[in-house]
Amino acid sequence: MPPVLQVRDLQVTYYTDSGRARALDGVSLDLNPGEKLGLVGESGSGKSTMALAMMRMIKPPGRIEGGKVVVGGTDLTALSEEAMRKARLSKIAYIPQGAMNSLNPVIRIGAQMMDAIRAHNPEEPRAEAEERCMRALESVDLKRSVFKMYAHELSGGMKQRVCIAIGILLRPQVIIADEPTSALDVVTQRQVMETIDRIQHELGCAIILIGHDMGLMAQFVDKVAVMYAGRLVEVSRVRDMFTDPKHPYAQALIRSLPSLENKGVFQGIPGLAPSLLRLPSGCAYHPRCQHAMEICSRAVPPLETINGSRQVACHLYVEKDLYAEKA
Amino acid sequence: MKPVFLIKRFLFLILVIWSAATITFFIPRLSPRNPIRERFVELARMGGFSPADLEQIVASYSQRFGLDKPLYQQYFDYMSAVFRFDFGVSLNKFPKTTVELIMEALPWTIGLLLATTIIAFVLGNLLGAVAAWPKAPNWLRATATPFVLLMGVPPVIMGVLLLFFIGFRLKLLPLGGAYSIGTVPTFTLEFVLDAARHQILPALALILGSVGGWVLSMRGMGVTIQGEDYVTFAEHKGLGPFTIFRDYYLRNALLPQATGLVLALGAVVTNGIVVESIFGLPGVGRVLDQAIRSNDFIVIYGIVLFITIAVATLMVAVELLYPLLDPRIKLD
Ligand SMILES: Nc1ncnc2c1ncn2[C@@H]1O[C@H](COP(=O)(O)OP(=O)(O)O)[C@@H](O)[C@H]1O
Ligand SMILES: [Mg+2]
Numbered sequence: 001m002p003p004v005l006q007v008r009d010l011q012v013t014y015y016t017d018s019g020r021a022r023a024l025d026g027v028s029l030d031l032n033p034g035e036k037l038g039l040v041g042e043s044g045s046g047k048s049t050m051a052l053a054m055m056r057m058i059k060p061p062g063r064i065e066g067g068k069v070v071v072g073g074t075d076l077t078a079l080s081e082e083a084m085r086k087a088r089l090s091k092i093a094y095i096p097q098g099a100m101n102s103l104n105p106v107i108r109i110g111a112q113m114m115d116a117i118r119a120h121n122p123e124e125p126r127a128e129a130e131e132r133c134m135r136a137l138e139s140v141d142l143k144r145s146v147f148k149m150y151a152h153e154l155s156g157g158m159k160q161r162v163c164i165a166i167g168i169l170l171r172p173q174v175i176i177a178d179e180p181t182s183a184l185d186v187v188t189q190r191q192v193m194e195t196i197d198r199i200q201h202e203l204g205c206a207i208i209l210i211g212h213d214m215g216l217m218a219q220f221v222d223k224v225a226v227m228y229a230g231r232l233v234e235v236s237r238v239r240d241m242f243t244d245p246k247h248p249y250a251q252a253l254i255r256s257l258p259s260l261e262n263k264g265v266f267q268g269i270p271g272l273a274p275s276l277l278r279l280p281s282g283c284a285y286h287p288r289c290q291h292a293m294e295i296c297s298r299a300v301p302p303l304e305t306i307n308g309s310r311q312v313a314c315h316l317y318v319e320k321d322l323y324a325e326k327a
Numbered sequence: 328m329k330p331v332f333l334i335k336r337f338l339f340l341i342l343v344i345w346s347a348a349t350i351t352f353f354i355p356r357l358s359p360r361n362p363i364r365e366r367f368v369e370l371a372r373m374g375g376f377s378p379a380d381l382e383q384i385v386a387s388y389s390q391r392f393g394l395d396k397p398l399y400q401q402y403f404d405y406m407s408a409v410f411r412f413d414f415g416v417s418l419n420k421f422p423k424t425t426v427e428l429i430m431e432a433l434p435w436t437i438g439l440l441l442a443t444t445i446i447a448f449v450l451g452n453l454l455g456a457v458a459a460w461p462k463a464p465n466w467l468r469a470t471a472t473p474f475v476l477l478m479g480v481p482p483v484i485m486g487v488l489l490l491f492f493i494g495f496r497l498k499l500l501p502l503g504g505a506y507s508i509g510t511v512p513t514f515t516l517e518f519v520l521d522a523a524r525h526q527i528l529p530a531l532a533l534i535l536g537s538v539g540g541w542v543l544s545m546r547g548m549g550v551t552i553q554g555e556d557y558v559t560f561a562e563h564k565g566l567g568p569f570t571i572f573r574d575y576y577l578r579n580a581l582l583p584q585a586t587g588l589v590l591a592l593g594a595v596v597t598n599g600i601v602v603e604s605i606f607g608l609p610g611v612g613r614v615l616d617q618a619i620r621s622n623d624f625i626v627i628y629g630i631v632l633f634i635t636i637a638v639a640t641l642m643v644a645v646e647l648l649y650p651l652l653d654p655r656i657k658l659d
Binding site: 085086088089090093096098100102104107116119120150152163166 | 565567654
């Protein structure tokens, strides 16, 4: 089956007063129908930027400098502004980071669902569209009565659910949920994740879950992509990622997870996240990397497939493969 | 809405009326001048009657207005009259009462102020919202600029300038009055059109200077609202730009502007009165103007009192409408 989402060499730059920040530097990614991908990385590594670039919603001072995003055979980057507007929500939906403030405070939840439907299917009869909204609310475990309520009458978890309900209204092939649980308490976090999981099963859509809580994410996704300073450094199946991470940064992330062995003693990753304005030469992670070699400060390692099923961008493995071939 | 809230607002209105009445009671009595005597001295000078009768007439009038009673008695009478909506009898237009004079003039004032305030508010807020909307065409965004430049010009100056250039120099519109001399107010199309022509310059004098204020505050508000997550999410939903502009951006940016409208009411009335007297419109402004010229203190303070009560009542009324604009506001 062809991938439902293909991202090719996506590049985004923010032109700030203090210089150009390469927030996304040649990111490529494939997602199969029904696949669940977790996108993790430190705050500021470019996760939201990647999602927004896929939606073609990068705002000044940011600019998409190049690359392609193909959803279900449609090249979004080639669409007109109006066609792209129609593609949002119907082909690819983005459930924003900070769902707390993502609902209009002065109009009812129902109106905010109906306007989404009407923007895409103006002909759909009112009763039918309303029924569709009701079913979407029910499928995220909200009561039908929420349709008539205002945002301020809902709890944080309920607002997040409303945003998810809006995201699935038009049954898009790809849904991106940007840190859907970061503002919620632990119990609600789990419930929301379970809801997303169930919805994904029902719709059969592909989903990208952005977050920095690897532990929570591990239970819900098939694949994990690790982002560092605007690049993907490793994409692996979730089991591989947790049992045998390849990229030194991914290894550090996994090590820093709380477990029974380290008894909650937080192990941070040594060193500071780099400024995008002054990225280290070569591999951006090399100043913090325990395995850094001479080549790491000279050349940017490309994202290569190793062992057939996983992708890693690290000179450690390129070199090894070369040695293996020579031997 | 809870009844407690209504009772509180009602008590607030009573307090406003009581304070305003107390002030309008004492201020004229602090003055050493005796307006009744002054009025009749003037009449006597014009030869209406012999100065010998003067003292007698003044005394009888003072008695009529209760000015011979002890102060506390006068205060009590005055206060109970005010709460019966009786603001006294005009000295100059006797036997007309202040309320009669106001009521005759009020339709003109309400018509002018209501229309100009609504036009300025709607125009200013639309232009301001558009000026802050990055997707609007540049020519449209620039439309607001002239109004911002005119913002500092007070309605008096604006009125005089309009009168001079458009009324006097270009003779495009009438110089003053509410309708052409010689016509009788009737409900014919001809008369209505004639009256409307007379309202254009006064209306412009009130509108031109006040649009800019709304433009500026709306533009500031608009910039803030655009950055809100719900506007961004509306774009993610694939809504058309017009829906986003109206339901997500404008609706929210307008909320603080409604409060601004309440605060502006006082200035609206003051400016309206000034413009009415410049253009000789038969509104409350002219009644006040004539009362001041003839030192008719009963009417002067009656109008001051009336305006205070009217503005306070309007403010409470607009406040009662807030929950319709913003569902987060509960009146309690
Ligand atoms: N509007 C913006 N203007 C300038 N720089 C930005 C803007 N948005 C994001 N960035 C930069 O892009 C980088 C990636 O940001 P973001 O995609 O939000 O990261 P994440 O979602 O992983 O936390 C950050 O380092 C940030 O400094
Ligand atoms: Mg983010």
